[in-house]
Amino acid sequence: MLQNRSGARLGILMLDTQFPRIPGDVGNPDTWPFPVRYGVVDGATPQAIVCEDMEPFVQAFIEMGRNLIGEGCTGIATTCGFLALIRPRLAEALGVPVAASALEQAGQILPMLAPDRTLGILTISATSLSPQHLRMAGVPEETPIKGMEGSSFATSILENRTTLDVRAARAEMVAKAEALVAESPQVGPIILECTNMVPYAPDIALATGRPVYSIYTYLRWFHAGLAPRRF
Numbered sequence: 001m002l003q004n005r006s007g008a009r010l011g012i013l014m015l016d017t018q019f020p021r022i023p024g025d026v027g028n029p030d031t032w033p034f035p036v037r038y039g040v041v042d043g044a045t046p047q048a049i050v051c052e053d054m055e056p057f058v059q060a061f062i063e064m065g066r067n068l069i070g071e072g073c074t075g076i077a078t079t080c081g082f083l084a085l086i087r088p089r090l091a092e093a094l095g096v097p098v099a100a101s102a103l104e105q106a107g108q109i110l111p112m113l114a115p116d117r118t119l120g121i122l123t124i125s126a127t128s129l130s131p132q133h134l135r136m137a138g139v140p141e142e143t144p145i146k147g148m149e150g151s152s153f154a155t156s157i158l159e160n161r162t163t164l165d166v167r168a169a170r171a172e173m174v175a176k177a178e179a180l181v182a183e184s185p186q187v188g189p190i191i192l193e194c195t196n197m198v199p200y201a202p203d204i205a206l207a208t209g210r211p212v213y214s215i216y217t218y219l220r221w222f223h224a225g226l227a228p229r230r231f
Helices: 046-051 055-070 081-094 102-112 131-137 152-158 166-183 198-208 215-226
Strands: 010-014 036-040 075-078 118-123 145-147 187-192
Touching (some): 010 215, 036 055, 046 081, 046 152, 055 075, 075 081, 081 102, 081 131, 102 131, 102 215, 145 166, 166 187, 198 215
Parallel strands (some): 010 036, 118 145
16 A cells, blocks of 8 residues: 555555656645545556556456555546546446546536537557547547657656656657647647646646646546535
């Protein structure tokens, strides 16, 4: 167990990582304005979940989710947008609400848009983000997508390195987002699939002039239902 905070209602299933989790990252407890509990799923590295077969780890995610529920959590989230693929199985096995991916916000955002506008997605790996991932998250398959392939950011995360060049990652993220809206001008809001992209959301919004949604916006909303504010 990576982090235990008294009174936490949100449990977060963590990939097995060693890269730096800077402020804003889903795995940094100081990111959240409320207490959270973390549970690490051993062996579930970014490479295994994003680029390989996550199937061998499904039961381990379920067992760790049960542990978090046993510690008082009433909702479960994950730290990888690609886990949208197994959200139905997690929800069925755990019996509590499960927020697996920032992409799941698509169903909330799309009805708000003008008819000539659509979503755009920035992902750590466009080649790995399959139509099945999109369907499971409720994202239209024709949604414009831009991946971070070839970037230092993607290398640090997917190779699970112990270093992260934050300045380079910020520049890379902005450049990819600008390319996304240049290639698809109909893109309005942008969803950041990768939970490690949150620290760069303000820079992306400033550079593109678009609203930016992420695991941070999703879990702020999700948690508001788990622990309603007392007025």
